[in-house]
Amino acid sequence: DIVMTQSPDSLAVSLGERATINCKSSQSVLYSSNNKNYLAWYQQKPGQPPRLLIYWASTRESGVPDRFSGSGSGTDFTLTISSLQAEDVAVYYCQQYYRPLTFGGGTKVEI
Amino acid sequence: EVQLVQSGAEVKKPGATVKISCKVSGYSFIDYYIHWVQQAPGKGFEWMGLVDPEDGKIRYAERFQGRVTITADTSTDTAYMELSSLRSEDTAVYYCVIGGLHWGQGTLVTVSS
Numbered sequence: 001d002i003v004m005t006q007s008p009d010s011l012a013v014s015l016g017e018r019a020t021i022n023c024k025s026s027q028s029v030l031y032s033s034n035n036k037n038y039l040a041w042y043q044q045k046p047g048q049p050p051r052l053l054i055y056w057a058s059t060r061e062s063g064v065p066d067r068f069s070g071s072g073s074g075t076d077f078t079l080t081i082s083s084l085q086a087e088d089v090a091v092y093y094c095q096q097y098y099r100p101l102t103f104g105g106g107t108k109v110e111i
Numbered sequence: 112e113v114q115l116v117q118s119g120a121e122v123k124k125p126g127a128t129v130k131i132s133c134k135v136s137g138y139s140f141i142d143y144y145i146h147w148v149q150q151a152p153g154k155g156f157e158w159m160g161l162v163d164p165e166d167g168k169i170r171y172a173e174r175f176q177g178r179v180t181i182t183a184d185t186s187t188d189t190a191y192m193e194l195s196s197l198r199s200e201d202t203a204v205y206y207c208v209i210g211g212l213h214w215g216q217g218t219l220v221t222v223s224s
Contacts, residue, residue, distance in 0.1 A: 049217045097211030101146055103156040
């Protein structure tokens with residue numbers, strides 16, 4: 001199975017500043033059949049299910065603010081929050097969704 | 112709009128079995144794999160297994176093999192996950208996930224004597 005490694009484990013960012021989270025997969029999640037990266041990013045707040053932010057590594061889910069962006073290809077990916085807001089305090093996870101599903105360990109973002 | 116509605120919270124004794132349902136709507140049930148994922152308190156996510164509703168093909172994670180049973184009922188567009196021989200470490204929220212991206216609201220299972 002593909003192992004997903006996220007860094008850092010936690011991150012303290014001032015309001016309005018940029019937050020950057022990295023995710024590395026043990027093998028490429030870019031599939032030649034459709035030239036898509038099977039990589040998603042989620043936000044999870046306490047007591048809630050994860051909220052899909054980004055899929056196909058860089059496609060923003062409907063309703064997600066444009067301060068969230070995803071980049072990368074193959075084995076190295078990044079989630080960027082361009083200007084951190086108070087409501088962005090949460091744990092963020094990367095996930096590869098080529099069968100089966102595997103997840104990064106999470107990054108806790110604080111103010 | 113894809114919707115997944117899971118059954119309610121459960122409290123079970125050690126050694127018991129729990130069965131959770133996931134009713135889906137808003138898409139063709141047979142079009143996507145249905146996964147089940149475990150999240151223990153304060154922990155990350157662990158994939159448990161999947162079912163292909165089109166042909167019933169199943170795959171289980173090695174860690175849960177022998178204790179988990181995943182099924183899909185195409186007559187009711189509902190998937191099920193049954194976990195047996197429960198122990199305290201199985202206390203967790205369990206999620207169904209459609210196509211790897213659409214998540215149910217989660218079902219809390221508490222295992223306690």
